[in-house]
Amino acid sequence: MPRRNNHRPRRTPASATPSSVRIIGGAWRGRKLEFPAIEGLRPTPDRVRETLFNWLQNYLPSARCLDLFSGSGALGLEALSRGAASVTFVDQAPEVINQLRNNLNTLKAQNAELIGRSAPEWLQQRPVNEEVRYDLVFMDPPFRKGLAAPVCTLLEQRQMLADGALIYLETETELQLEQLPQNWQLYREKQAGQVAYRLFIRQAVEQQAQ
Incomplete structure (x- = not known):
């Protein structure tokens, strides 16, 4: 009888796994x-995403989306799966962008853009008159x-948002949000463990001033 190998396999470093x-x-459900x-890369948990996309179900079809600090790409990919017109993914980590490119190719997604920059840097350098x-x-x-x-x-200063745009913001629960643009109105808000997640609606500046 062959001897059983009792040696445990060597662990792969966490960074390589x-x-x-x-x-x-949506179309890619279950993938x-x-x-x-x-x-530090922590995808939005399934239950939070499920709640978020229930909030968004009437807004997603044909929406032009921006996924800042993309990380796993869970939010932008979920939006594409559910009918968004396009998603621009922005993340500064080259390995994140490379894996997102692989995943988009696997899904045969044609309506995505990848930006390998830090979100603040990209926003600061983007032309204000961009269409x-x-x-x-x-x-x-x-x-x-x-x-x-x-x-x-x-986002507001660089005129990135359409009138009536929705902004999803996920933060630590203790963060005080006192410096957000005045024309952003809180629409939905919940907490899950140490995570607070909020959805804002942007009013047109002219409408907000009335």
């Missing part, structure tokens, strides 16, 4: 896609880095 995220609705196991105005923005910045409020301000 890919993780996966599951698309929970699992890999993303790199980078420290594209986004209908829906997903924003899940690294926690406790002070990025949420400045990036929200840049």
